[in-house]
Amino acid sequence: MLAATGLTAAMAGCVREVRNAVNRDGIDQLSLTITTLPADGDRESIQLSRAIRNALEAVGVDVSIAMRSHEEFLRETLINHEFDVYVGRYPTGTDPSYLYEALHSRYADEAGWQNPFGFTNLTFDQSLERQRDAGDGERRDAVAETLSAFAAEQPFVPICAPREYRLARTDRFDGWGDRHPATPLGYLGLEALDRENGSGNDDSRLRAVHTDARPSQNLNPLSAEYRNRGLFTGLLYDTLAVDAALLEDSGAESDGEDGEDGEDRENREDGEDGEDRENAAEEDEGDEGETGDENPDRETDANDADATGPDLRPWLADSWTLEDDVLTVRLREDCPFHDGRQVTADDVAFTYRFLADTTLGDDRVPTPSPRHRGQVAPLEAVEAAGNDREIAFRFRRSLEDASAAVAGALTVPILPEHVWRERSAAADVTGVRIAEGVTEALVVDNVPPIGSGPFAFADRTDREHVTLERNDDHFTLREGVDLPAPTASEMRVAIDPRSTSAVELVSDDDADVTTSTLESYVLDDVIEAADEADDLEVLESSPRSFYHLGFNARKAPFSNPRFRRTVARLIDKAWIVDEVFDGYARPIAAPLVDQEWVPDDLAWGGDGDGDPATPFLGQDGEVDVEAARAAFEAAGFRYDTNGRLRTRVSR
Amino acid sequence: MFTEMLLRVVVAVGCLLPLALVAFVGRERLASLRREWRQRLRESAPAVAVLAVVLVVNRLLRSSAPRISDEVGVHMTSTLYDLEGEFVFVFQSIETPALTAYFSVVYVYGYTFLLVFPILAYVALSDTVRLRRLLAAYALNYAIGLACYLVVIALGPRNVMPEAFAETMLYDSNPEYQHLTRQVNRYTNVFPSLHTSLSATVAIFAYRTRSTYQAWFPVAGVLAVSVAISTMYLGMHWATDVVAGIVLAAVSVVLSVSLVGRGWASTLRERVGLE
Structure with missing residues (x-):
């Protein structure tokens, strides 16, 4: 009897111990998937993803890469939020006000470019609100404060802002680059030239070539998956107002006429840091600012x-x-x-x-x-x-x-x-x-689109072309309206999935302009060829998007800012710009394409050498594994004897 | 652009075919063709019809295939990469401009020639069984390959490691080919390599008919091996796709030989009362 009680007691103790051990979830090796686009969709993204995978695998993380087509990629990241981390472009204007939408907690559950990261932080929300609400006088400080908080939190890792290059023919249309060619206004107000060797037919057709097939499949201005920045839907639909900067500022980074590179890269990096904001904005307009007052009659x-x-x-x-x-x-x-x-x-x-x-x-x-x-x-x-x-x-x-x-x-x-x-x-x-x-509104392909814009829809064939025709009733064509008008009788956008063949179409006089930006690996050749040819011009314009690594902060360990900061330090942004972008991009530490708003202590290379916020742990793209492990351990993560990073993961 | 490229291929292969026919088939057999071609085509009609149906289905599925793949497909690119890593770089290490030009030509022109020539060569034989088997094997290749494409969503090495194929990538060295191939292929269709499987099918048939066409077998063999290597050299396919292509070719040949016999067609013809 006594023995039995003793046995039971001993058993109970044993069971408790077993239960205690069994109910503790094991901590496994961290295994994550990088979602990105294949080279056919975005040549730089996949190379960035592989560089990040190599760095993470070196420090004991198991990484796989999932490649998705444009629309699948955006559906998984922006709408369904089914991702661990992703690499892609963030389409943004130049103003820091986008940060409010991008990172405020109240948008964490919504679809679209509103906080796809699911990032939530009450203190950070306050900075975002302050920078949004601040009057012009206090705004600069408020933005600087937000950017500092961003640098500490790293809700996503801004990597670099690629400059935009397009190739245009100058023998059929003139006025390229008066307005930013990433915007609809870049294709209005062009001057149609008479061609001496023309056949005498109506030859004011604008032949564009686009490397992304999505505009030939869907023209819904509401679709998050099918739109980048809404260039073509912007030509089809009018807005009540336009940004004056887009009307007047070409976005061109230099005042040269022909393709040039090199010298002005450094100039950009100097920025207009210390200057009063309004003055800087005035000066930005450069030569065009003088003649750019489009609306004297609007006094x-x-x-x-x-x-x-x-x-x-x-x-x-x-x-x-x-x-x-x-x-x-x-x-x-x-x-x-x-x-x-x-x-x-x-x-x-x-x-x-x-x-x-x-x-x-x-x-x-x-x-x-x-x-x-x-x-x-x-x-x-x-x-x-x-x-x-x-x-x-x-x-x-x-x-x-x-x-x-x-x-x-x-x-x-x-x-x-x-x-x-x-x-x-x-x-x-x-x-x-x-x-x-x-x-229905969110998923309809909206063909034919009925807008009131300068161009109307004419025809399309999936993955081959979308053709627009001039809206002759558009108000910009009227007397006394001093706004850029559609001058081309037709705009045919041929779909051609690679930069090399798109460039070939332009140089063979089968197209007038590449509406997509050219991939950086062809740029050396294109710039050289355009220099030698009389009727080709490389349009160089300021960045309108930046590459970034996005974390899904809804999941552990990506919800942990210490983890995100350490991952950010495994990315050698300067090396990536050289290797992947052939130098045609600018590494960034703050999530803005325009350095105007970036305070000195977050400007690239301003403080010592390189990244002021999350300096790279290593050299020339090679991660210093010892230092990186120490950083993960200091952030509270553990390694097993095989050098694998172990962490609790929520799925 | 597409029509221009198509024309170039048609003209090039069209010029090559008569020469090859005279060289490999011989005037005697070609002469017999003039007397008997009606009869031979009638005998092969069922095989031609089956191939035609498969090709039409392939064409019709082109627009809806991505949606079907979305539902039933499995993303396999990382599996293929994990399986073989950077094996295809082996072919990059021998890269020269001349070799790039050779493999590009083989990939487009050589492949087309390889597929068309044996059809004509086997029409020239009085026994149509070879022709019917070849056509059936083509149909099987397409049908099985198409099913794989619906289920396996995978991208070729050029899409994963674009920088490694900077010099050899077909569409960069010869951008004009892009206009042709994108009419035929989607970039998510890499497993298995149909280029490899159809070429291997032709090579296997060439081996089986080597007593009739002695000179054709070595030519077909070299071309088929070149096509298989070109798919990896140009960054289109993983080695796994090529191996799967060879397996698919073997399966298609075995199936077509067992399904299409000497007796089968004539039995059928008797039944429908053609003879």
Whole structure:
């Protein structure tokens, strides 16, 4: 009896010990997948991914690379958030205001470029709000503070900003590079030249070649998977206003006419650090700034323009006035959509309601347009103000503080209500279960697109071409309107998946311009060839996107800033720029393509040598394994005897 | 661009074919062709029809294949990479401009010639069994290969390690070929290599008919080996794809030989009362 009790007691102890041991989850080797594009989609991304894999494997992480097509890649990262880490381009303008959307906790659960990282940090949220709300005087400090917090947290690792190069023929069109060729405005206002050897036919067709097939498959301005920066949908749809900087600033990094490289690379890196922001902006415009005042006849609107931010020019809007925090926008007269119906105030009001919730207030989950979520968020209400041409905008915050918000809000594509209203219904794809709240509007290919833009849709063939024709009713073609107008009678965009063959089409006079940027490995040859040829010009323009390593902070260990910081230190950005980009990019420590806003202590190479935020642990692309391991251990991670990094992983 | 490239291939192969026919087949057999071609084609009609159906299905599936792959496909690129690593770099180590030109020509022109010539050569034989087996083997290659493409989503070495193929990558050294091949191929279709399997099929048939066409077997053999190597040299395929291609060729030949017999077609013809 006694023995039995003793045995039971001993057993109980033993069982407790066993349970204690068994219920502890083992800590396994960290194994992660880098999601990226194959070389056919983005030659640099896959090379970056492999460099990062090699560095991580050297420090005991098991890495595999998953390559996806453009639309799959964006669907997995932006919409379904099914990734560990990814390497790709972040499409951004030059203003730091995008950071609010990109990293604020309130967007962590949303689809699109709003916080795809699932990064959440209350202190960081406060910095983001401050930099967004700050008036012009305090903004510089607020942005600097946000960037410092960013450098400490590394929600994603900014790697480098590639300069953009395109090849154009100068014998059929002139005026390339007056406006940034990554934007729709870059293809307006061109001068069609008579060609002496022309056949006498209508020869003002603009023949573009694009390396990404997606525009030939889908022209939906709301689609996060099929759009990068909306170049072609930007030609098809008008916005109420345009960024004045895009009208006047070519984005060209030099004032040279022909392809040159080299000298001006250093110039960019010096930046305009210490200068007052407004002065710097003025000077940025360079020569064109003098002649760039497009709208002398708009003097009457100058006061209003100041109130809503100095950076906007009316486009589809005729003018706007501000009264009691209500912005009243007046539309231009007689602007038809491509199907002949007039653009009315109701269409505009509908557009804003629709972009904010594509279900139009149905009882299902509200589903904003993922590409315009941040732009329409500051709007409280948008209503037609009693007649066909006036729309009243009410913002959530006082307008003096919201110039960036207004600029964002007035640059969304205006949609025709009679086409899009019925697309608020739930998407219906035969045989596939659709998630709650996915509307037709988000998944429709929108062919043919009906907008009011300078070009109308004409034809397309999947993976071969998309052809646009001039909208002869467009207001920019009218007397007295001093805005860049569509001069080409037709714009045929041929799809050709590689830079080499695209370049060949341009040099053989089968195309006039490459609308995609050229991959860096062909640039040496292209620049040399263009130098020798009379009728070829390399368009060099400022970066409009940057490469980055994105972490899925919803999962351990990517949720741990110490882990992210240590990974950031395994990436030799300067070496990557030389090896992968052949020097045609600028390594960055702050997540901005424009160095204007970057404080001295975060400027590349400003503080000692190289990366001021997360200096590389090693040399010339080779990771110093000992130092890197020590860094991981100092961050609280452990190694086993086989040198494998062990960590708890959430799946 | 596409039509121009197609024309170039058609013209080049069209010029080569008569020469090859005279050299390998001989005037005597070609002369017999004039008398009997109707009869021989009628006998081979079922095999021609099967091949035609497979090719049409292939064409029709082209637009919907990516969507089907999305549903049932498995991403295998990293598996292939883990399996063989940087083995294909072996061929990079012998890279010269002349070799690049040779393999590029073999990949496009040599391959087309290799596929078309034996059809004509076997039409010239009075016994149509070789022709019917060859056509059946082509159809099997395409059908099985197509099924693999739907299930296996994989990208070739050039898409994973673009910098390693900077000098030899077909579309960089000869950008114009891009216009031709992208009409035929998707970049996610690499496993198995159909270039290899169809070339190997031709080589196996050449071996089986070496008593009839003595000179053709060594030529077909060299061309087939060149095509297989070119797919790796140019960065299109992994070695695993090539091995799978050879296996597919062997399977297709064995199946076609056992399915298409001397007696089969004539039995069928008797049944439908053609004779």
